[in-house]
Amino acid sequence: MAKFIVPKEIFHGLGSLENLKEVKGKKAVIVIGGSSVKKNGSLEKTQAYLSEVNIESAVFEGVEADPSIETVLRGAEFFKQEQPDVVIGLGGCSAIDAAKAMWVFYEYPDATLEEIAKPFAVKPLRNKAIFVAVPSTSGTGTEVTGLSVITDREKGTKYPIVSHELTPDVAIIDGELCKSMPVNVTANTGLDALSHGVEAYVSNIADRYNDALAKDAIALVFKNLETAVKEPENADVRQAMHDASCMGGMAFTNVWLGIVHAMSHQVGGTFGVAHGCANAILMPNVVRFNSKGTDKYEDLAALFGKTTAEDFAVEIETLRSSVGNPASFREAGVDEKTWNEKLDTMVENALNDPCTLFNPIKPDAADIKAIYEACFEGVPVTAALV
Structure with missing residues (x-):
């Protein structure tokens, strides 16, 4: 026998970002990388749609390419302060992967990267928050996967965190968010x-x-x-x-x-x-x-x-x-x-x-x-x- 596991809801098509208004919650933390989602208006639109349905939002920014465990732990601390019931990964793979890992450490503060990087070792999530993925690059598919890749730069290796628990609850596949991608990123x-x-x-x-x-x-x-x-x-x-x-x-x-x-x-x-x-x-x-x-x-x-x-x-x-x-x-x-x-x-x-x-x-x-x-x-x- 086999399972087929995907997000509960996938909204796709040009303009589908507006479906954020169907998300249920009180407080969202939006995890982003650099300035691209600010420049292209994606962050502003995301916050506006959330505001329309009375979801307050805070932003954790600065996720680097190949996100590090240090960034993840800083994000988890930010989650602890903000106490979101909705986590949104907005941007490229790095932002969404980092947000997934932050989500794990938010729900299990005593976990270690080595522990959760063992295959299918992540404990049940959604005790504190659901996860929404909004990609702005067309590559990893992380918006629908049970995978997050986090880098330990001291050891010089990437740790794939593999668990269906990491599969987002909602994925929004809006090609409008990709127009500003540079040629090499495309x-x-x-x-x-x-x-x-x-x-x-x-x-x-x-x-x-x-x-x-x-x-x-x-x-x-x-x-x-x-x-x-x-x-x-x-x-x-x-x-x-x-x-x-x-x-x-x-x-x-x-x-x-x-x-x-x-x-x-x-x-x-x-x-x-x-x-x-x-x-x-x-x-x-x-x-x-x-x-x-x-x-x-x-x-x-x-x-x-x-x-x-x-x-x-x-x-x-x-x-x-x-x-x-x-x-x-x-x-x-x-x-x-x-x-x-x-x-x-x-x-x-x-x-x-x-x-x-x-x-x-x-x-x-x-x-x-x-x-x-x-x-x-x-x-x-x-x-x-x-």
């Missing part, structure tokens, strides 16, 4: 959405429900991402990418991810490479590696009238290039000497990452290392590996 987040669809589709616990969402998400990204990069004001394309992100999120939160993400978490935590960028560098070679254990990449190649996993890997490389993503970690600016020093640690951490559990085939350390080395140089993995 590309990075769009490629991240693609990686979610691809990894969910080949997960070792994949099923029909999630396959349908994953496959359509993949098709939407290939159809719309390049246009979204070139025509940022195209509202229909922005909504299509926002929908793709959400659909991919619904798929992977139920069947989880694989070694693209397990490996990307380490590169991001160690070198600060943007998550979607790292995923896109890794994805083609992971397709090549995994193809010896699944024939489902052939289904995805068929979207382009092609037949093999290699065909699909090349399509990813073509899209990656068309939106200006680097083809290698060297090209992404990672120092070779430091890379070599950190490589064995990254391999070990990737093998221990929860996402590795759901990869279609079980890799060993030599496999992970070979993929990393090929992706540093931007070459296909060796024939011996695949």
Whole structure:
């Protein structure tokens, strides 16, 4: 048997932010990153809609990219002061992920990051507050997932907190909020959405429900991402990418991810490479590696009238290039000497990452290392590996 878990309510479409007026509560804390949601009017609109239904609001701002445990704990202290019964994550993935983790520590102040980062270790939430997710980037699908990724910078690693308890109660998928995304963010987040669809589709616990969402998400990204990069004001394309992100999120939160993400978490935590960028560098070679254990990449190649996993890997490389993503970690600016020093640690951490559990085939350390080395140089993995 399997479960299919998504938010209780998902409002989607241009202008759907107004559905905030259907939220029930007395006090909301809105968690945001930098100034973008202020500049584009999203924060002002959010507070106005809440005010219309007599929900008071306070704002916690300053969540950084790849949110740190220090920021999360500061946010939890802010929650303690404000005592919200509604938590709203507004903005990019970092703001929403941080808000989820703050929510956990708000309800369980004595918890530790190491404890809650164990798979499915988060205790029941909603004792103090419900969670509303309003994304302004089209990538992670965090608005519908039971996942939050928090960085411990002292240890140089990212901790995925994995639990269906983290699945938001309400998600609002409004493409109007995405028009101000910079080109590089549009590309990075769009490629991240693609990686979610691809990894969910080949997960070792994949099923029909999630396959349908994953496959359509993949098709939407290939159809719309390049246009979204070139025509940022195209509202229909922005909504299509926002929908793709959400659909991919619904798929992977139920069947989880694989070694693209397990490996990307380490590169991001160690070198600060943007998550979607790292995923896109890794994805083609992971397709090549995994193809010896699944024939489902052939289904995805068929979207382009092609037949093999290699065909699909090349399509990813073509899209990656068309939106200006680097083809290698060297090209992404990672120092070779430091890379070599950190490589064995990254391999070990990737093998221990929860996402590795759901990869279609079980890799060993030599496999992970070979993929990393090929992706540093931007070459296909060796024939011996695949």
